Amino acid sequence: MKTFPIKLPAEISSTNIDLLINTIFQDFTNKKVLLDFTYAKWLEPICLALVAFSVFHFHNKDIPVRYKRPSNNNLQQYLDSCRFTKIINVKKNTDIEELETNIPLRHFKLNSLLDYAYIERIMNLIKHEVSLEPEIERILRTSIAELFTNVNDHSRSKLGCFSLAQWYPRKKKVCLTVLDNGIGFLKSLQQVYPDLSSEKEAILCSIEEKTSSKSTDRNAGMGLYTIKLMIEAGSGKLDIISGNTQVTFNSDGTLNIKNWTNSFPGSIINIELEPTLKNLGIFADTTHREEEDWF
């Protein structure tokens, strides 16, 4: 059986995650996989969540997988401290000190996703860098909780959900990744919008605030819509990956759309929040559009 090395490049963030997806999700029938971290130096949460998921994905397909540690010792320490090596089962010890700058990688099974303490830890990490007014903090906490309830209620993910958050004090940003291997945005939303024909259309549809007759349980909570508004009100970006498509929502309102060959079997939400949250008043007003008042 031949070994296929997946060599991680020096840096991976949401900007070049497509390279990794295209490499990982190809046909490895009758091959072994070597996850080679030798040259890696800077890996953002989206990369670690993806690689950790890929290990479970390979095991699920009976594809043998091995891990080759990075030559950079700082990165190895980081991989240990954020529990990456423990989750992928190459390090057994649990006595490694967690860092103040991250919320370690977690693998949730469906129906155990709503861990209140975990969401509170994410909020506390965000508050290191981003100053939040009480009302905005409440809205952001609700929106993050909605990301997890969406995975729980709509993704039908067989391998559960992977999540990791990281604060970068020098870069002044906080990253949060939530990854599942469910049915993706297109299949999920086609149940209500049968005319949708691509992941790109489905992602763009999911981010809109719908009028009543076109709403679904999936967007009633407005988690993604609200996070997009929050990013547009300040800075940072929101990436949504589903299947073979990545849509990036930038803080200036522009979009970047990428397609690639090999589909990711599920969806990934990646949020980057930066501290310059200006125009929060405008954001708050936007969320208070008039609806029929029921009670």
Added chain:
Amino acid sequence: MARKVIVKDLLKSENCYDREQGTVLYKVLLDSLINRQAVEVDFTGIQTITSAFLNSSFGELLKCRPQIPVVKKLVKVTYIDNFSKKILNKVMTNKVAKLVVDNPCQDCPYTNCIHHP
């Protein structure tokens, strides 16, 4: 006199995150509505309310169209933040939109329907 439900005490939590919590509130609300008793749902001290919770509590009350005025008349929600109120209104409006298509009253299959107790 309206029955008062303090959500924080009922759930023993400051966060209304999941469907299981919603079902706890739903059962209390349904009990009041079947007895035609007005009920005030007080969200004092609650930090987070997700759409999953609201769907499985308030949303579940609407299983056929004639229930709409009953729910509107008997249920009162107090001390809920503006954002959560917006989500609640959206959840209820979504539910009504689905009832029109999926669940006309004449086919109401629910034995515990508050319109046909």
